[in-house]
Amino acid sequence: MIKAVLFDFDGTLANTLPICYYAFQNVFMKYDNRELSTNEISAMFGPSETGIIRENLTNADKEMAIEYFYEKYAEQHEYLVESYFEILALMKSLKEEDIKIGIFTGKAKRSLDISLNALDMNGLFDVIVTGDDVINPKPDPEGLLKALSFLKVKNSEVVFVGDSDADVMAGVRANVFTIGVQWLPEYQTSHFNEQPNLIVKSINEFKSYLKVGV
Template sequence: MRAIIFDFDGTLANTLPICFYAFQNVFKKFDNKDLSSEEIKDMFGPSETGIIRNNLSNPNKEEAIEYYYEKYSEHHKSLVVSNLEILELLKSLKELDIKIGIFTGKAKRSLDISLKALDMDGLFDVIITGDDVINPKPDSEGLLKALSILEVINSDTIYIGDSDADVIAGMRANVFTIGVQWLPEYQTSTFSEQPNLIVKSVKEFKSSLKVGV
C-alpha cells in the first residue's frame, strides 16, 4: 500500500452540521424553503456551488453562493470540532511514507476554510475537489485523477469514505474501498454497494493497517 485517499465531509471531519446549517440558511433566505438535513443530503454529489445552481429556484444564484460561504465560515468554529484522533492518524501515515490525499465533492473554497480551521492545511500530497472534475461522485474521475498525480496504481491504493457515492467511486476505480462510520455524523448507515471493509473507529482502522495505536 502506497497511498490512502480520503473523502472529507463525514470522513475526515464532522463538517456535516455546518454544511446543513449553511444550506438551510441559503434556501430559507433565497427560496423561503425550510429544508431538513435529509433533503439537503439527497442533493449531495456536486460541489456546494453545483448544489445551489442546480436546486435553487431564485435566480440570484451567485449571491446565494456567497451567502453560503459567509455562513459556512462564520459558524465553522462553533459547529465543527477538531478530531485529534484523525489528525494523529494522518500524521502517522505520513511518518510511514504513505501518500495521503483527499477526493471530495466539496468546493475548494469551503475545503480550504475547513482545512485551515482544523489544522490540516498542508498535510496532503494531493487534493481533488468538486471544482476539479466534470463528473462528480459516484463517478471515479476525481479518484483516478488523484492516482495519476500521486503516480500510484489502483492495487496500491485505499479510498475511504462515508457515503454510497464514495464506495461506488472507489469500486469503479478498482481500489480497495473502506466505508467508515467513525464520526458522530456520517452520510450512509447502510451501503447499497458493499465496500471491501467497513470500519467503525479510527483505532479499528489503525489495527487493520498495523499502524501504531
C-alpha cells in the first residue's frame, strides 16, 4: 500500500529549469565572463545552487555571486515560471487519499521558498528535504532516506518521482519504487541511464497508476 509520494522539484513539480538556467547564466557571465549553455549548467546539477557556484565559479567573490543568483532568480520568476493547475490538482488528489506528499530536491531552501511562494504551493507538503539538509547530494539517497524517516514510512510504502538520472539513481539506491517523469515542457533527462521502475509522460498516466483522482 502506498502511504507517501515524494517528488523532486525542478522539472518535476514545477517548470523551473528556465529560471535556473537564466540565473546561473547571469552569474557566470557577470563574475567569470563565461557564457554557459543550458547543457553545461545542467551537467553541474546535483549540489544546491550555492554548492554549484562555490564549486564551479573561478571568481573569488562567491558569496556575492550567490546573492546575485537569488536576485536574478526572484526578479524573473513570475515571467519564466508558469503555474500548472494539473500539478496542484494532483497534490490535492493525493492528500484526499490520505497519501503523504513531500519534496526531495537539490535546491537550496532559499530558492525553493521563492518558488513555493510564487506558485501557491506553501503548506502543501508533509516533508521537505532540500540541498541544505544533506551532506551528500543526489544521486546519494541520503535526503530521500531522511524524508522516509521523518514520515515514518517503509521503503515499500513510498514512491519517488523525478525527472533526472540523479533522481532515479537516488530512488533505486534507497530501494523505493522510482518513477521517471517527462510531463512538463522542460525536464532534465530524455533517456535515463539507469532505468526507473516506471516512466510516465503525463499526470493522468501517473494518476491512473496510483488510482487517485480518476
